[in-house]
Amino acid sequence: MEERSNNYQKLLWIKRIITLAFGILIWYLPIPWDITPDAWHLFAIFITAIIGVLLEALSIFTASVIALVAVVLLRVLPPEKAFSGFSESFILLILAAFLVAKGIIKSGLGRRIAFLLIRRFGKSTLNLGYCLVITDTIIGPSIPSNTARSGIMYPITHALSLDTGSLPTPEGRKRTGTYLMMTYIAGQTISSALWLTGMAANPVGVGIAAKFGVNMNFGNWVFVASVPCIIALIAIPFVLYKLFPPEIKYTPEAPEMARKGLQEMGPMSTQEWIMGSTFLGMILLWAFSPVLNINLAIVAFLGLSILILANIYTIEDIRQGGGDALETYIWFAILYMMSTALNDMGFMKILGAQLSTYISDYNWVTVYILLTVLYIVIHYLFVSQTAHLLALYAVFLQVAVNAEVPAALMAFMLSFATNLFAAITPQASSSNILFVGSGFLPSKDIYYQGAVVTVLNTVIFLLATPWIMWASSL
Helix, strand or coil, rough: CCHHHHHHHHHHHHHHHHHHHHHHHHCCCCCCCCCCHHHHHHHHHHHHHHHHHHCCCCCCCHHHHHHHHHHHHCCCCHHHHHCCHCCCCHHHHHHHHHHHHHHHHHHCHHHHHHHHHHHHHHHEEEHHHHHHHHHCCCCHHCCCHHHHHHHHHHHHHHHHHCCCCCCCCCCCCCCHHHHHHHHHHHHHHHHHHHHHHHHHCCHHHHHHCCCCCCCCCCHHHHHHHHHHHHHHHHHHHHHHHHCCCCCCCCCCCHHHHHHHHHHHHHHHHHHHHHHHHHHHHHHHHHCCHHHHHHHHHHHHHHHHHHHCCCCCCCCHHHHHCCCHHHHHHHHHHHHHHHHHHHHCCCCHHHHHHHHCCCCCCCHHHHHHHHHHHHHHHHCCCCCCCHHHHHHHHHHHHHHHCCCCCCHHHHHHHHHHHHHHHHCCCCCCCHHHHHCCCCCCHHHHHHHHHHHHHHHHHHHHHHHHHHHHHHHHHH
């Protein structure tokens, strides 16, 4: 055992040395195009942190913290810019939603909802995967933030994982938890693409497309998206189930166990009623936040305040069990800051424009396919879907129009792609973060399975091009 541990430590340090060598190499490479030295050096630190996670040389938290230290000590960014990610409201939303989710679990409401779902759909883990995806798709048009929707669905998914025999440990997470968590993340890439109001960046794309003469509204969006999205929603849970099967597949006894569990729980307790009412109120405020002009993070903190005042989730609970929420908050804030700074420095726009010029001389079909794939792959460098869209959407659409790609076809595809790549990395979307911090989804699994899901999404939507082209022309 001791020898195995020593070998593991040696391998770990070899991976860390390789990661460091990679970072130094990128740092000192000749700077291409018109990228500034600071932007290039920030890119070197950012991509080194990602490589460190991919090689399993460092945890995503450790890699992010070291990257933050490097950014400041090497004077790539001033401290005030380096710490700016910690004040972003949507990142605070994730932190508050994480704690509210723990209140749902502690109160017993999460377990009750899980038992109800298991009683109805729990004969197989695959059924539960479809249940999660369908539920998110149904609530998608009424919740204009996929991050807020993940705050609704995370405690339910977490409770389902626990009550189907899974635990957030290396031995226990593969029973059902990893599959259910990843299926939800993957499914949300499609539920967000199906509805114009399914993700906050979608209307931004509509505004940019309008400048190119493309009319996109709620009705034609869902019509154009319907065929590829329905195919993808059917395919994703099944493909993940086949390629990364949960250890527990069939649970014919689970519905009866859930029925007995509900009997043992008895009627809803006072804490469950308070928790349920608070949760429902949060959902309604999130749904109507554009009309009421209410900040999403404040809604989450309002819910958390009520739970603390009602003694459902106490300060002591936060002290004892808030470590994973704080860890997730820190690493995501750092990676978001670095990605945003790269965008602000013009790195992303220059990269996108330069890469686009290499393909602009091909026929329009080839340009369309290459731009779509390139737009998706570049998301490895982004932590925000909205930032990605703002940096590259107009650039790619202009290149496509110049190459005689139908403007409506490219505009819709780029809008859909802004959602399709949301599972490509742990930090690819803020809606992933609660699930990443659950303990059921190691970063390596998300990179691997997220790549598979992204390829599947891309293939489905590219094959649906004739439909998208026809439907968008109406």
